[in-house]
Amino acid sequence: MPRTIKMLSDMNTTMMEIERVDRAEDRLRVTGIMMGNFPAEIYIEPDDLLAMVAMHLRPSPLGFLLGLPYFWLRRYWQREENRSLGARVRGVLVSALVALAQLLGLAVFALGLMRLAHLAGSLL
Numbered sequence: 001m002p003r004t005i006k007m008l009s010d011m012n013t014t015m016m017e018i019e020r021v022d023r024a025e026d027r028l029r030v031t032g033i034m035m036g037n038f039p040a041e042i043y044i045e046p047d048d049l050l051a052m053v054a055m056h057l058r059p060s061p062l063g064f065l066l067g068l069p070y071f072w073l074r075r076y077w078q079r080e081e082n083r084s085l086g087a088r089v090r091g092v093l094v095s096a097l098v099a100l101a102q103l104l105g106l107a108v109f110a111l112g113l114m115r116l117a118h119l120a121g122s123l124l
Contacts, residue, residue, distance in 0.1 A: 004032065016040070066102065069095040 005018040018032040028044040044052070055061070064071075073095040076082050082091060 069099040069102070072098065 006014050007016045007018065009015050014036060016032050016034045017036075018030055020029075020031040022029055022031075024043065026046065028049055030040075030042040030044065032040055032042075034040045056065075073091050076091045076094075077088060082088070
């Protein structure tokens with residue numbers, strides 16, 4: 001079975017397991033199981049997807065994304081099967097690679113913004 005994404009309540013119960021995300025014509029289709037029993041297909045309109053992206057461009061979600069390597073590593077080490085030295089080293093390597101990818105992404109984003117500002121300046 002493919003890996004699912006679990007969306008949890010504050011009481012740690014699974015509200016939805018997302019099994020797949022794909023395009024359905026001009027919308028995004030999220031397929032999964034709601035409340036453990038109910039198959040669901042949820043459609044997201046382009047305007048709503050842009051609004052969701054905008055929601056994530058605030059300090060709290062961005063802080064979470066920047067802390068992701070640390071949060072992931074902490075959860076990884078908490079699992080019993082990952083307590084050996086080899087597993088811990090693998091976890092540190094994966095976490096370091098994620099942090100490096102984040103830095104690369106931030107650099108590309110910053111360069112894109114600079115290029116956009118340059119283009120906007122040349123149009124004025």
